[in-house]
Amino acid sequence: MGTQGPAIVGLEDISAMAGVSVPAVSQWRTKRGSDFPAPLPGYETLAFEKREVEAWLKKKNKSFKPLNLEATLWAAADKMRGHMDAAEYKHVVLGLVFLKYISDAFEARRRELLELEKTEGADPEDPDEYRAEHVFWVPPDARWERLQAAAKQPEIGALIDAAMEAIEHENPSLKGVLPKDYARPVLDKRRLGELIDLISGIGLGGRENHARDLLGRVYEYFLGQFAGKEGKKAGEFYTPRHIVRLLVEMIEPYKGRVYDPCCGSSGMFVQSEEFIRAHGGHLGDISVFGQESNPTTWRLAKMNLAIRGIEANLGDRAADAFHGDLHPDLKADFILANPPFNMSDWGGDRLRDDVRWRYGVPPVSNANFAWMQHMIRHLSPTGMMGLVLANGSMSSNTSGEGEIRKSIVEADLVDCMVALPGQLFYGTQIPACLWFIARDKSGKPTRGGSRLRDRRGELVFIDGRKLGNMVSRTQKELSDQDIRRIADTYHAWRGEGGEYADVPGFSKSATIEEVRQHGHVLTPGRYVGAENGEDDDEPFDGKMARLLHALRKQQVEGQQLDEAIEAGLAGIGYVR
Numbered sequence: 001m002g003t004q005g006p007a008i009v010g011l012e013d014i015s016a017m018a019g020v021s022v023p024a025v026s027q028w029r030t031k032r033g034s035d036f037p038a039p040l041p042g043y044e045t046l047a048f049e050k051r052e053v054e055a056w057l058k059k060k061n062k063s064f065k066p067l068n069l070e071a072t073l074w075a076a077a078d079k080m081r082g083h084m085d086a087a088e089y090k091h092v093v094l095g096l097v098f099l100k101y102i103s104d105a106f107e108a109r110r111r112e113l114l115e116l117e118k119t120e121g122a123d124p125e126d127p128d129e130y131r132a133e134h135v136f137w138v139p140p141d142a143r144w145e146r147l148q149a150a151a152k153q154p155e156i157g158a159l160i161d162a163a164m165e166a167i168e169h170e171n172p173s174l175k176g177v178l179p180k181d182y183a184r185p186v187l188d189k190r191r192l193g194e195l196i197d198l199i200s201g202i203g204l205g206g207r208e209n210h211a212r213d214l215l216g217r218v219y220e221y222f223l224g225q226f227a228g229k230e231g232k233k234a235g236e237f238y239t240p241r242h243i244v245r246l247l248v249e250m251i252e253p254y255k256g257r258v259y260d261p262c263c264g265s266s267g268m269f270v271q272s273e274e275f276i277r278a279h280g281g282h283l284g285d286i287s288v289f290g291q292e293s294n295p296t297t298w299r300l301a302k303m304n305l306a307i308r309g310i311e312a313n314l315g316d317r318a319a320d321a322f323h324g325d326l327h328p329d330l331k332a333d334f335i336l337a338n339p340p341f342n343m344s345d346w347g348g349d350r351l352r353d354d355v356r357w358r359y360g361v362p363p364v365s366n367a368n369f370a371w372m373q374h375m376i377r378h379l380s381p382t383g384m385m386g387l388v389l390a391n392g393s394m395s396s397n398t399s400g401e402g403e404i405r406k407s408i409v410e411a412d413l414v415d416c417m418v419a420l421p422g423q424l425f426y427g428t429q430i431p432a433c434l435w436f437i438a439r440d441k442s443g444k445p446t447r448g449g450s451r452l453r454d455r456r457g458e459l460v461f462i463d464g465r466k467l468g469n470m471v472s473r474t475q476k477e478l479s480d481q482d483i484r485r486i487a488d489t490y491h492a493w494r495g496e497g498g499e500y501a502d503v504p505g506f507s508k509s510a511t512i513e514e515v516r517q518h519g520h521v522l523t524p525g526r527y528v529g530a531e532n533g534e535d536d537d538e539p540f541d542g543k544m545a546r547l548l549h550a551l552r553k554q555q556v557e558g559q560q561l562d563e564a565i566e567a568g569l570a571g572i573g574y575v576r
Contacts, residue, residue: 009050013075017064070221090226095179098303102136103144109135142166151193157183177302239338242478244271247386249487255285255448256333261321263290266301268336288312293320333447335385343367359407363399379439391431394522406520419524421468423476453495460493461508461524505531
């Protein structure tokens with residue numbers, strides 16, 4: 001696989017490759033007499049040819065790990081952004097990645113039809129031959145090879161817009177989904193052409209199905225990188241991949257209906273698909289239902305699912321789940337969601353008598369328990385759900401939230417509570433937790449799963465606040481090992497194999513009676529206790545004598561140091 005033109009990296013990319021800080025990379029570059037590669041001309045931020053940087057690192061015997069393909073492409077694409085805002089550039093890049101994907105899928109099917117034309121009389125120019133295989137029909141003027149040939153022309157923006165229009169016209173399911181503003185004057189057409197050349201290289205030299213899967217990975221990777229650039233706004237469209245993986249591993253959506261009422265860019269559904277494939281299942285084993293209120297994010301979600309070949313019902317428009325539920329009769333087997341934290345402008349004043357508020361009317365000032373009750377209403381009789389909420393949801397007693405939480409606990413719906421470490425989410429330092437709700441805890445299996453133990457009257461608390469690794473100055477991630485530890489603990493507790501035992505400081509199986517004694521507060525730290533310290537077998541009296549002797553010695557040394565400092569000050573004329 002190769003890309004056209006040199007692969008480009010910036011200071012942050014070099015930092016990631018070499019495992020050092022960005023200031024350290026800057027020092028390598030600016031140090032007197034440095035032979036660090038010169039930056040490439042024509043970029044708003046410092047950009048370097050990746051091959052030259054790798055050669056320099058080897059020459060200096062500095063260890064480094066090559067960037068993976070997704071990271072390499074991102075580094076190049078980000079350098080082409082210039083002064084454009086990340087929120088705006090996101091649609092430029094992702095729209096082109098999607099266009100490349102459907103064009104590649106079309107060309108693969110077209111080659112099959114050209115072969116079948118010789119033996120079975122198939123028509124490579126019949127759109128129905130493509131739609132029958134769930135492949136989008138791409139009109140001749142909208143095909144990627146035409147756009148790539150015109151990449152250096154000043155009218156390339158208008159050509160892309162026309163291609164998007166033509167594809168939407170021929171494929172009703174994409175109507176209103178694709179971006180169509182590439183011709184706008186503020187978009188640098190030279191850089192747009194360079195971006196087309198960059199994306200043209202994705203999948204070259206690989207198998208066709210591998211190339212299309214690669215485009216899907218690139219799309220998701222770029223979503224994550226844009227989330228990092230956008231900061232606070234990122235929560236509107238992106239949940240970090242490791243958080244989604246944990247949710248999916250916990251509830252195990254093997255078969256049935258999967259629902260997310262605030263689906264963002266559809267990361268929950270993509271991870272559910274990957275989980276099913278990893279466990280030997282088939283994509284058709286689940287039916288996907290979602291909803292998203294932001295029209296721009298809804299379009300991202302539709303493209304993200306299409307690029308993965310996931311058929312989903314996200315409705316025919318963007319809509320607010322509270323005031324325009326697009327799936328009012330849905331009973332989902334699995335619900336996964338990361339609703340906006342502590343949402344205050346959800347229009348709760350107009351929904352005081354809503355039938356969804358079975359466990360209490362949520363406060364107008366905070367939608368946390370509105371989201372939870374909306375989802376509980378959509379659960380099937382053996383349904384399971386996992387959702388991300390702010391930590392306040394576990395303990396708040398303001399505006400009736402404590403009573404709602406009490407009602408949900410007393411209804412025996414809460415199966416597991418997980419406290420998460422801080423700094424996991426883009427653009428917010430609000431600590432978060434995971435709620436896992438089970439409609440039936442009698443031991444009946446979830447759809448497609450195995451029989452579980454009877455957990456009625458019980459729940460398990462997991463304190464994961466000490467888990468995770470810093471991957472940047474401000475961002476932490478859960479490792480694969482962290483995810484396995486949490487998921488395995490929960491699965492053992494609910495009877496899926498392995499022996500469960502409480503681990504002080506990490507997990508505790510509790511009864512609803514114990515939760516009552518804590519005033520229905522669900523913060524795991526209240527239940528799991530303190531972590532066991534290692535016993536060093538040193539007798540207490542002996543340890544105290546040793547520590548006291550060390551303290552006295554340090555006190556004497558401290559006094560001697562103070563006297564030496566005073567003498568030094570006196571020697572230069574500073575006397576108290």
